[in-house]
Amino acid sequence: AGDEIDDSIIQYARRDHNLVIGERTAENAKIAAGSAYPLEEEIRVTLRGRDLLTGLPKAVEVSSVELRDAISQPVNTIVELVKTAIEETPPELVADIMENGIVLAGGGALLHGLDRRLQNELRMPVYRAEDPLTCVARGTGRVAEALHLYERALAGGQELRPTG
Numbered sequence: 319a320g321d322e323i324d325d326s327i328i329q330y331a332r333r334d335h336n337l338v339i340g341e342r343t344a345e346n347a348k349i350a351a352g353s354a355y356p357l358e359e360e361i362r363v364t365l366r367g368r369d370l371l372t373g374l375p376k377a378v379e380v381s382s383v384e385l386r387d388a389i390s391q392p393v394n395t396i397v398e399l400v401k402t403a404i405e406e407t408p409p410e411l412v413a414d415i416m417e418n419g420i421v422l423a424g425g426g427a428l429l430h431g432l433d434r435r436l437q438n439e440l441r442m443p444v445y446r447a448e449d450p451l452t453c454v455a456r457g458t459g460r461v462a463e464a465l466h467l468y469e470r471a472l473a474g475g476q477e478l479r480p481t482g
Contacts, residue, residue, distance in 0.1 A: 331365050352385050376440060393429070428451075
């Protein structure tokens with residue numbers, strides 16, 4: 319979803335400011351001031367690129383409010399996909415999720431306020447992983463190291479309960 323958010327910022331700069339910006343500029347703006355939920359203190363960021371009308375360099379200052387509006391479509395898609403996943407989840411697992419919450423991982427988890435937005439929309443706890451950029455890879459590595467513990471459950475489709 320991160321690329322779609324970046325693309326939305328690129329389109330916003332072009333449409334609203336006649337400014338052509340690159341992917342790196344869009345990503346930096348997303349990291350610095352992009353948000354999925356209103357911030358306690360709004361942030362301003364400068365977009366630098368090429369003016370569509372003159373072809374010359376141009377800088378435009380935008381707020382996190384403007385960026386939040388610009389990225390609303392991909393953020394809404396994320397929220398709807400999570401809702402759909404929960405709707406299709408077996409009831410026993412939903413009960414566990416409601417009790418323990420959802421953990422966000424990956425680069426999208428770094429979007430300011432995504433956890434709060436999901437928590438408000440889903441009415442269940444939502445947390446950001448301690449190190450969202452690497453936690454999935456580290457977890458996969460742990461499973462690979464202990465694959466022999468999971469083989470029986472995977473082969474027979476039996477439920478696996480962690481022991482430690």
